[in-house]
Amino acid sequence: MSSKPAISFSHLGCEKNRIDTEHMLGLLLEAGYPVEASEDLADYVIVNTCSFIQAAREESVRTLVELAEDNKKIIITGCMAQHFQEELLAEIPEAVAVVGTGDYNKIVDVVKRAETGERVKEISAEPTYIADESTPRYRTTNEGVAYLRVAEGCDYRCAFCIIPHLRGNQRSRTIESIVAEAQQLAAQGVQELVLISQITTNYGVDLYGKPKLAELLRELSKVEVPWIRMHYTYPTGVTAEVIDAIRETPNVIPYLDLPLQHSHPDILKAMNRPWQGRVNDAILDRIKAELPEAVMRTTFIVGFPGETDEHFQHLVEFVQRHEFDHVGVFTFSPEEETPAFSMDNQVPQEVMDERRDILMSVQQPISLKRNQAQIGKVVDVLIEEANPRTGQLIGRSARFAPDVDGVIYIEGSAHLGAMVPVMVTDADAYDLFGRVATAADLKRQVLAV
Numbered sequence: 001m002s003s004k005p006a007i008s009f010s011h012l013g014c015e016k017n018r019i020d021t022e023h024m025l026g027l028l029l030e031a032g033y034p035v036e037a038s039e040d041l042a043d044y045v046i047v048n049t050c051s052f053i054q055a056a057r058e059e060s061v062r063t064l065v066e067l068a069e070d071n072k073k074i075i076i077t078g079c080m081a082q083h084f085q086e087e088l089l090a091e092i093p094e095a096v097a098v099v100g101t102g103d104y105n106k107i108v109d110v111v112k113r114a115e116t117g118e119r120v121k122e123i124s125a126e127p128t129y130i131a132d133e134s135t136p137r138y139r140t141t142n143e144g145v146a147y148l149r150v151a152e153g154c155d156y157r158c159a160f161c162i163i164p165h166l167r168g169n170q171r172s173r174t175i176e177s178i179v180a181e182a183q184q185l186a187a188q189g190v191q192e193l194v195l196i197s198q199i200t201t202n203y204g205v206d207l208y209g210k211p212k213l214a215e216l217l218r219e220l221s222k223v224e225v226p227w228i229r230m231h232y233t234y235p236t237g238v239t240a241e242v243i244d245a246i247r248e249t250p251n252v253i254p255y256l257d258l259p260l261q262h263s264h265p266d267i268l269k270a271m272n273r274p275w276q277g278r279v280n281d282a283i284l285d286r287i288k289a290e291l292p293e294a295v296m297r298t299t300f301i302v303g304f305p306g307e308t309d310e311h312f313q314h315l316v317e318f319v320q321r322h323e324f325d326h327v328g329v330f331t332f333s334p335e336e337e338t339p340a341f342s343m344d345n346q347v348p349q350e351v352m353d354e355r356r357d358i359l360m361s362v363q364q365p366i367s368l369k370r371n372q373a374q375i376g377k378v379v380d381v382l383i384e385e386a387n388p389r390t391g392q393l394i395g396r397s398a399r400f401a402p403d404v405d406g407v408i409y410i411e412g413s414a415h416l417g418a419m420v421p422v423m424v425t426d427a428d429a430y431d432l433f434g435r436v437a438t439a440a441d442l443k444r445q446v447l448a449v
Helices: 015-030 054-069 079-083 085-091 104-115 163-167 175-187 213-220 240-248 265-270 280-290 309-322 349-372 439-448
Strands: 007-011 044-049 073-078 095-099 120-122 145-149 192-196 227-230 255-261 295-302 326-331 378-386 393-396 408-411 419-427 432-436
Touching: 007 015, 015 044, 015 073, 015 104, 015 145, 015 192, 044 054, 044 079, 044 104, 054 073, 073 079, 073 104, 079 085, 079 163, 085 095, 095 104, 104 120, 145 175, 175 192, 175 213, 192 213, 213 227, 213 240, 227 255, 240 280, 255 280, 280 309, 295 309, 295 349, 309 349, 326 349, 349 419, 378 408, 408 419
Parallel strands: 007 044, 044 073, 073 095, 095 120, 145 192, 192 227, 255 295, 295 326, 408 432
Antiparallel strands: 378 393, 378 419, 393 408, 419 432
């Protein structure tokens, strides 16, 4: 039995946070610490928190309070630790340490210091660290999927966003480092790599003096993994070179996650994204012309300060015009450290809620139409779950990103983690339904082409 204290994790927040958790797990396991799935069996619970918006902070606080009430020794890491370092130690006696977003690599030392009775504050004022392929990592995703961080932090200063305050300025990894980790993950049997950063289309600007996403994609195409997907691709960074790289590299999925946030130039200017408003339509039209198979996902914020009925109607018409495959809609969340917090003409919550519901109701029939267009097609599907009672399989085609889009419910037999052809037989606004394809299905598909 290990003489070292047992550790448990509570992971909250985004996939960038997930990677931090995975590195902390890897470091602790390498150092010989037992990791328990159950918090009841752990001596310390590491809570990797989110502080992006108020709702995320509330979830983090609920988790911390519940653990404190159970008299657990808590190590608070992540964005909330970076954000409220002094307050957390002062208000939560059970918190034995706070660890910033640029300091998770020190987790083994933090646990050792906490064991001596020290209340540890390990937080860099300006986060600069980013893990690479040599940093131990224990994945928490299913066996078929892994997130691959290409950069950390952000150089933009959008008026509503607190991310630069929490995670620092952009710092990219080298192409060689990213490819090396991709090869490690492929060797583990990963079928899908999801490239993430705060602005993936800005990858390399800080390191090479200009964006290098196209070059990165071409190098990653040499890694033996069926799917490479990009998240957080800002529209202005989807250049001709990037489009060419997507089109010419078979394992790069033509899936574009475009965080547009709004369509009206006035609101985009107020958001400190004025460059975007002049080019949204042109870029989207070019993507559809040059990548006709592209799947486009986006997110919008409704109720930003000063948003009028006219601005909102512009957004509704924009969504109707471009017919995105997947849309997420969020109401504006005022964050104290951002310029938007003190802007005039704040929109009442009930108006924001109504606008969110209207925009989602506009998008639903579009999503249904886009999904119904898949009926009758044979598509490759990554099998991720099986219902133990019914045997029904659940997976995703390339048009669905993990955790944020829909799934495919499948009849038939296949191994978990396998990539199998599936005949799509039905669809709703969110998900697809199908069966494992037969030889006849595959023959018809070839003849149809």
